[in-house]
Amino acid sequence: xxxxxxxxxxxxxxxxxxxxxxxxxxxxxxxxxxxxxxxxxxxxxxxxxxxxxxxxxxxxxxxxxxxxxxxxxxxxxxxxxxxxxxxxxxxxxxxxxxxxxxxxxxxxxxxxxxxxxxxxxxxxxxxxxxxxxxxxxxxxxxxxxxxxxxxxxxxxxxxxxxxxxxxxxxxxxxxxxxxxxxxxxxxxxxxxxxxxxxxxxxxxxxxxxxxxxxxxxxxxxxxxxxxxxxxxxxxxxxxxxxxxxxxxxxxxxxxxxxxxxxxxxxxxxxxxxx
Amino acid sequence: xxxxxxxxxxxxxxxxxxxxxxxxxxxxxxxxxxxxxxxxxxxxxxxxxxxxxxxxxxxxxxxxxxxxxxxxxxxxxxxxxxxxxxxxxxxxxxxxxxxxxxxxxxxxxxxxxxxxxxxxxxxxxxxxxxxxxxxxxxxxxxxxxxxxxxxxxxxxxxxxxxxxxxxxxxxxxxxxxxxxxxxxxxxxxxxxxxxxxxxxxxxxxxxxxxxxxxxxxxxxxxxxxxxxxxxxxxxxxxxxxxxxxxxxxxxxxxxxxxxxxxxxxxxxxxxxxxxxx
Numbered sequence: 001x002x003x004x005x006x007x008x009x010x011x012x013x014x015x016x017x018x019x020x021x022x023x024x025x026x027x028x029x030x031x032x033x034x035x036x037x038x039x040x041x042x043x044x045x046x047x048x049x050x051x052x053x054x055x056x057x058x059x060x061x062x063x064x065x066x067x068x069x070x071x072x073x074x075x076x077x078x079x080x081x082x083x084x085x086x087x088x089x090x091x092x093x094x095x096x097x098x099x100x101x102x103x104x105x106x107x108x109x110x111x112x113x114x115x116x117x118x119x120x121x122x123x124x125x126x127x128x129x130x131x132x133x134x135x136x137x138x139x140x141x142x143x144x145x146x147x148x149x150x151x152x153x154x155x156x157x158x159x160x161x162x163x164x165x166x167x168x169x170x171x172x173x174x175x176x177x178x179x180x181x182x183x184x185x186x187x188x189x190x191x192x193x194x195x196x197x198x199x200x201x202x203x204x205x206x207x208x209x210x211x212x213x214x215x216x217x218x219x220x221x222x223x224x225x226x227x228x229x230x231x232x233x234x235x236x237x238x239x240x241x242x243x244x245x246x247x248x249x250x251x252x253x254x255x256x257x258x259x260x261x262x263x264x265x266x267x268x269x270x271x272x273x274x
Numbered sequence: 275x276x277x278x279x280x281x282x283x284x285x286x287x288x289x290x291x292x293x294x295x296x297x298x299x300x301x302x303x304x305x306x307x308x309x310x311x312x313x314x315x316x317x318x319x320x321x322x323x324x325x326x327x328x329x330x331x332x333x334x335x336x337x338x339x340x341x342x343x344x345x346x347x348x349x350x351x352x353x354x355x356x357x358x359x360x361x362x363x364x365x366x367x368x369x370x371x372x373x374x375x376x377x378x379x380x381x382x383x384x385x386x387x388x389x390x391x392x393x394x395x396x397x398x399x400x401x402x403x404x405x406x407x408x409x410x411x412x413x414x415x416x417x418x419x420x421x422x423x424x425x426x427x428x429x430x431x432x433x434x435x436x437x438x439x440x441x442x443x444x445x446x447x448x449x450x451x452x453x454x455x456x457x458x459x460x461x462x463x464x465x466x467x468x469x470x471x472x473x474x475x476x477x478x479x480x481x482x483x484x485x486x487x488x489x490x491x492x493x494x495x496x497x498x499x500x501x502x503x504x505x506x507x508x509x510x511x512x513x514x515x516x517x518x519x520x521x522x523x524x525x526x527x528x529x530x531x532x533x534x535x536x537x538x539x540x541x542x543x544x545x546x547x548x549x550x551x
Contacts, residue, residue, distance in 0.1 A: 031364055036371035060450060086543075089488045090304065093367060094481055097309040101477050108525040109475065196382065200375045207372055210364050243383070248299045250379030256374055265360045 008239070011137055016231045018141045019189060019201060022148055024223035026182050027206025028216065029162050037096040038080055039202050040177065042186045043195040044103035045069075045076040050191065051110050066187055073183035076103070081176035107260045140188050147181050159216060197246040201227070204253040206259045283511045285403040285523060289513070292467045293479045293505035295418045298425070299460055300484030301497060305436040308367055311354075312480045312550055314374035314465055315457070316473045319465040321377055322346035324384045335469060343533055347461030347491070355453035389439055401472020403523040404516075408469055421459050432456060471524050478528035479505055482535050489542045508534055 030038060049069030058064045066071075076099070085095055086165070151158060154177075161174050189198045206228030209219035234252030239244045303311055308468065322343035323334055332338035358366050426433065435452055467476045483504040485496035512527030 013435050031368050034307075034365045034367055036365075036367050089492070090485055091307045091309065093307060093309045094304055094485055097477075097481055098485065098532065098535065099473060100453045101481070101528055103530065104474055105478075105525040109529065112521050112525075143313075196375055196378050200372075200379070203368070203372050203375065206366050207364050209364055214363065238483060247379040247383035248376055251383060254372070254376035254379065257376070259368070261357060261361065264362060 009235075012136060012235055013232070014236070015137050015140060015192070016228060018137070018144050018226050019185075020205060020227045020231070021220065022144050022151070022185055023183075023201040024209065024227060025148075025151060025216075025220050025242065026178070026185070027202040027223070028210060028219050029178060029202075030182075030202065031206045031210050032162050033165065034093055035080075035096060036203070037093055037100050039186070039199050040195070041080060041096060041100045041103055041180060042073050042076050042179070042183045043190055043198050044100055044107060045072040046183075046186045046190040047195055048072050048103055048107045048110065049187075051107055051114065051239070055114055056109065065191065068080045068188045069190070070184075072188050073190065074180065077176055077179035077183045080179045081172050143184065143188060147184065155216075171205045179254065193249075194246045197249055200250040200253050204230075204250075204257050208257055226256055226260075235240055278514075278517065282403075282517060284406045284408070284411060286509060286513055288403060288406040288414065288470050289509035289527065290506060291411065291414050291418060292471055292476070293483070293509065294502065295374045295422055295463055296467060296476065296479040297483045297501035297505050298422075299463060299497060300480040300482075300501070301487070301494070302432065302436045302456070302461075303480060304484050304488060306439040307365075308370055309481060310367055310370040310374055311457070311460065312477045313473060314370045314377060315350060315461045315464045316468040316476060317374055317381060318346045318350045319343040319461065319468060320381050321384070323469075324381055328384060340465070343465045344462065347465055348458060350458035351454055351461055354457050355450045358453060359450070391486040401468070401470060401475060401522075401524040403471050403475070403527075406470055414466055414470065418463065421463055424459060428452075428455070471527075472522075474528050475524035482508075482528075482531040486535055486538050489538060504531070504534055504538075 010049035030036065045180060046069040049067075050065050051074035052072070053065040053068040056068070058068070058074050080096065083095055084092055084098070157174055158178060161168050161171065161178070165171060186198060189201065193201065205223035206219070208226050212222055213219050230253045234249035235245075237243055237252070238248035283356065303309065320343070322341075322345055323339045325346075326332040326336070326339040326342040327334070330338050332342075353373070354366065357369055361369055431452055435449065435456075464476060464480075467479075471479075483501040484497075486504045487500040490500055491497045508530035509527050511530040513523060515521065515530065516523040516526035
């Protein structure tokens with residue numbers, strides 16, 4: 001029994017530690033460029049791909065179910081990079097939000113035609129920790145490390161894109177690479193964590209870090225540390241009090257976010273109102 | 275023909291009432307660049323409704339459920355209005371987006387410990403437009419008329435704030451109060467609409483017609499005419515599509531709105547259309 005608990009926590013903690021590094025870094029790009037909806041678009045497309053896979057007879061959560069998700073997500077990354085409103089009156093975030101709505105609509109309409117569709121739609125939102133095994137952690141870790149190396153090598157390009165997108169050459173190409181990275185990690189994480197937790201992994205640690213520092217390396221360290229501690233608390237409360245896995249982790253991350261906002265408000269209150 | 279009118283008549287009426295006010299509010303939401311606000315407030319209202327169900331066993335359309343939802347919306351509105359001037363290096367949209375995730379997780383958390391949770395989630399997303407009754411129509415009509423009149427009365431300060439939202443540097447109590455009023459009124463409209471139509475269609479009514487109108491016009495009256503035409507056409511198309519092919523109504527209408535946007539964007543790009551200010 002004790003060894004089972006140790007093994008369970010080892011797998012979970014290893015996965016969280018690996019996942020949070022890249023998610024925090026990519027999240028910083030998304031937060032600083034206000035492309036908040038982009039992650040939900042990709043998450044929802046990954047879920048749509050998984051649902052389409054079920055429609056084609058592929059079991060949910062298996063290795064084969066990653067393929068339709070990957071195709072849907074790559075298509076999404078391409079659209080995210082290519083579609084930019086010409087008029088300044090329409091924010092890019094609005095177009096991305098509409099893409100999210102369309103991805104959700106596609107999932108819901110597909111869910112209408114699948115037997116037990118409602119259950120699958122909820123499953124893709126909530127995720128399941130039961131699928132987390134050592135082989136899955138190994139695959140996830142390898143892909144994440146490869147992506148981390150890629151982003152470390154091209155970090156100057158991506159940071160310049162975030163800080164000065166107007167004057168950036170080949171913006172659409174680098175945008176596509178950024179969204180593709182986001183898409184790949186989405187495909188890997190959504191069957192395990194669900195849409196909501198995947199979104200929270202990306203947004204919350206990065207948002208907390210972005211409030212406290214403008215530096216990229218410092219922000220990744222802050223985001224990873226806060227995210228890891230919050231996830232550990234969420235994981236323990238989920239396990240020991242038998243609470244839903246994904247929502248417990250998101251709520252724990254959310255608590256840290258609210259506390260960070262309060263801390264930041266008090267820290268700089270005089271500067272604003274003085 | 276008579277059978278179609280009998281089945282789809284009330285849902286269509288509900289669509290017209292909802293889209294009339296949501297379309298107008300969409301103009302403000304686009305200008306303020308707080309696209310997530312609808313999904314976030316809707317999700318926050320849902321928590322109130324689920325809490326009312328768990329605590330008092332109140333059904334979703336009971337006064338207790340509405341009161342709890344409204345209480346949650348009030349809290350969220352106060353939070354957004356207060357926090358806008360006090361957050362650093364991240365946008366209000368990011369805060370709203372994250373609050374959505376927290377609210378959605380809280381809703382999943384609550385239904386996760388209640389049986390039949392997944393059907394409830396599907397219902398929140400897709401809504402139940404097909405089962406719209408006269409009670410919901412009359413309630414929505416009264417509430418939305420009052421809110422519409424309120425927006426007409428305060429149109430000038432609201433337009434001024436929305437037009438300068440991103441560069442607005444006024445962070446006094448007055449600006450916070452106007453923000454609070456905007457989010458509360460928006461929250462009430464969204465709470466009621468989501469009960470009828472579900473999150474997906476409400477989001478689509480709020481953002482898509484307003485985006486279409488921005489492509490073609492800058493004058494408010496013209497924008498409103500475009501918004502209402504787009505919303506009514508898509509509602510009609512979506513309802514008939516859902517009826518004919520047995521799909522959920524809300525997502526079908528959202529799909530038609532999306533198709534309209536794609537179509538007009540292509541036309542505008544092809545014709546190199548540029549609206550006059």
